[in-house]
Amino acid sequence: MKKKIIFSGIQPTGLLTIGNYIGALSQWKKLQKKYFCIYCIADLHSLTIYQKKNILNKNILDILAIFLACGIDPENNIIFLQSHVPQHVQLNWILNCFANFGEIKRMTQFKQKISCNTNINIGLFNYPILMAADILLYQTNKVPVGKDQIQHIELTRNLAYRFNNIYGNIFTIPEKVLNKNGSCIMSLINPNKKMSKSDPNNNSIISLFDNNFIIEQKIKNAITDSDFPPKIKYDLKNKPGISNLLSILANITECSIEQLEQNFKNKNYNNLKESIIDYLCLFLNKLRKKYFFYRKNEKYLKNIMFNGAKKAKKHADFTLKKVYDVIGLDFF
Ligand code: TYM
Secondary structure, three states: OOOOEEEEEEOOOOOOEHHHHHHHHHHHHHHOOOOEEEEEEOHHHHOOOOOOHHHHHHHHHHHHHHHHHOOOOOOOOEEEEHHHOOHHHHHHHHHHOOOOHHHHHOOHHHHHHHHOOOOOOHHHHHHHHHHHHHHHOOOOOEEEOOHHHHHHHHHHHHHHHHHHHHHOOOOOOOEEEOOOOOOOOEOOOOOOOEOOOOOOOHHHOOEOOOOHHHHHHHHHOOOOOOOOOOOOOOEOOOEHHHHHHHHHHHHHHOOOHHHHHHHOOOOOHHHHHHHHHHHHHHHHHHHHHHHHHHHOOHHHHHHHHHHHHHHHHHHHHHHHHHHHHHHOOOOO
């Protein structure tokens, strides 16, 4: 039987956080066992913020080496760079013409971005429609993402339904896949806010490149609560700090939250933090070792992108041809 298709993407914008790993990359790795996975480095999306050429080039190779270090297999799946496959931009334009100004204006990420950005470019507005093009080009069944992307997946589904209603079954309707206990890893110093690589306060994030000393400092300073006696329990509403720490530990150790609650039944917050520090350091040291191994070999990395784009283009072209045909663009 033909494997179902998974598609997802990540922007090459500098350091990745443990949130990116837990919400996206760790799921990407698991899903490749059962599905045909297509993973994209979304360099076009990253242009919504001004990028310096050399830094962007470096970030792209860095992120590809991270994919490999996380165990994503470029042989049986497709890993590629978005800008290498022009069909993304072509479908993007067509979908623009099916998207309503009002629905895009309501996108929460757009509203957040324009509220704290001086460079309010049209790319920011268009961002979720390019994402829809990414997903729909590959007849994607499932999209593993963090919680912050749910609204964009809903938009993608709506655009696909709208198009299919007029032209017949052209696009597969994709579904989101969320990590049950890690779809939104929160800031360490404000557990009501998402952990984000663009957060100006570096203490709020664990980067995949933080060394042991920094990890220790950041986790020790992570906000918990002042409950007495201390209770290590997953309760997002009343104990957001502890719940966030439990999510991080559960995902790094692949233990269930219930198991961790049991293990830490009569323990205090310091015990929990010490355990997180130990496991995070171990996990990130291993990941970095693999990363440096792959990162050294730029020729190998470029080859993966070159071959990935070749394979991706075939799939993308198949869908785009169907779209052109039903619209009436491709009749010569
Ligand atoms: P990006 O680069 O902002 O984030 C990449 C992935 O990481 C997830 N994520 C998190 N998950 C849990 N907790 C967090 N604190 C956290 N922070 C980030 C994001 O939800 C995302 O899954 N627009 C996308 C990239 C993209 C894409 C696509 C994704 C482009 N085209 C098509 C899916 C399908 C983005 O900016 O992700």
